[in-house]
Amino acid sequence: MQVTYLLLHPTNNYAEQIMLAAQREFDLRPLILWPSRRQAIFWRPYVPLLRSGIALDECYLDQAPLPVLLRQLRRSYSIQGVIAYQETMVSLATEITAALGLDWNAPDTLRLFRDKNSLKAYLRDSHPHIAVNQTRLVRSLEELLAQPLPKKFVLKPNDGMANQDVGFFVATTPHAELAAYFAKVPDTALILETFLEGPEYAVNGQLDHRGRAQVLNMTRYERAPGNGKPNLYRFCHHVRRTDPAFAPLEAYARQVVEATGLRRSPFHMELIHTPEGPSLIEVGARFGGLDYVYLTNAVHDQGLDHFAMATHHWLSDAPYAGPEGNWDYYDRMSLLQLDGICARSARLYQVEGLEQV
Numbered sequence: 001m002q003v004t005y006l007l008l009h010p011t012n013n014y015a016e017q018i019m020l021a022a023q024r025e026f027d028l029r030p031l032i033l034w035p036s037r038r039q040a041i042f043w044r045p046y047v048p049l050l051r052s053g054i055a056l057d058e059c060y061l062d063q064a065p066l067p068v069l070l071r072q073l074r075r076s077y078s079i080q081g082v083i084a085y086q087e088t089m090v091s092l093a094t095e096i097t098a099a100l101g102l103d104w105n106a107p108d109t110l111r112l113f114r115d116k117n118s119l120k121a122y123l124r125d126s127h128p129h130i131a132v133n134q135t136r137l138v139r140s141l142e143e144l145l146a147q148p149l150p151k152k153f154v155l156k157p158n159d160g161m162a163n164q165d166v167g168f169f170v171a172t173t174p175h176a177e178l179a180a181y182f183a184k185v186p187d188t189a190l191i192l193e194t195f196l197e198g199p200e201y202a203v204n205g206q207l208d209h210r211g212r213a214q215v216l217n218m219t220r221y222e223r224a225p226g227n228g229k230p231n232l233y234r235f236c237h238h239v240r241r242t243d244p245a246f247a248p249l250e251a252y253a254r255q256v257v258e259a260t261g262l263r264r265s266p267f268h269m270e271l272i273h274t275p276e277g278p279s280l281i282e283v284g285a286r287f288g289g290l291d292y293v294y295l296t297n298a299v300h301d302q303g304l305d306h307f308a309m310a311t312h313h314w315l316s317d318a319p320y321a322g323p324e325g326n327w328d329y330y331d332r333m334s335l336l337q338l339d340g341i342c343a344r345s346a347r348l349y350q351v352e353g354l355e356q357v
Helices: 013-026 037-046 048-052 066-076 087-100 107-112 116-126 141-145 175-184 246-260 292-298 306-315 327-332
Strands: 002-008 030-034 057-060 077-083 135-138 152-157 167-170 190-194 200-207 213-226 229-238 265-274 277-284 336-338
Touching (some): 002 013, 002 087, 013 048, 013 306, 030 037, 037 048, 037 057, 077 306, 116 135, 116 190, 116 246, 116 277, 141 175, 167 175, 200 246, 200 292, 213 292, 246 265, 246 277, 265 306, 292 306
Parallel strands (some): 002 030, 030 057
Antiparallel strands (some): 135 190, 152 167, 200 213, 200 265, 213 229, 265 277
């Protein structure tokens, strides 16, 4: 019986780095689990390494019910882990982990990371010393108006991601405007939360085999209005350890993820540094997107490989022995990431000026 691991729905170059790391350290090749054959055909070109034959096999969720598919796989393979590096795959990883009885994370712990309201409620109830803003779940305008509204508040899908369908409102927002927002997200469970004032930061890190958190990289977001949205990504600033915000944000981020009970997982957290101190926006049990892991490695001058570190913890319950960062370089270097905002729909056919950049 071949020893392997499940890699869920690989859609970008992160998947290649994970497969290479698993092969280097454990001599393991993956089973690729796609949502469907159609999705596999679309996404395979984005992961060229799959053409090398590195995968033992590929399977599809539309070929059989998940319990049947897993029984079929277990006849031929010993599955040591499930790797879901993207937000949309965390729920599926939870289901598979439970079905296979893997000693990774408890299903109830993993489910918190796809349920923003439950995660914040858990932190407020179980760890009252951790500052978390007030939230509640609403599914309609009537439910929203059933209780007094905060002076400023945010509405967004309770299981959402990637800054999609986020609405910013005040207590005096006309009901017609609120109704228009609900019409855009019908039949969706929404989290209502008090608006947090202050600069926004992202913290990327790793939880080890004991559930201890290590912060690997911190950035400050600078957003701008555009295309009818008030909060599009514009700049991402590197935050050195010498920045006065680093220490309190690092301590808070570690408190939050360790309080959830998560272990052996990367995490990506977004928070606001309010005048009263750090406060959580949300946290994912996965890598940061948009090449964030490459950025994390770069700000350490490749003195750590977060792909290798995370893959080790996904597939092993042993301590990680690899390098954990070049913090001297981290504190010397400067980095600014710019996200362009396009004001009109267009298709790009040619890009010029890269040499000058």
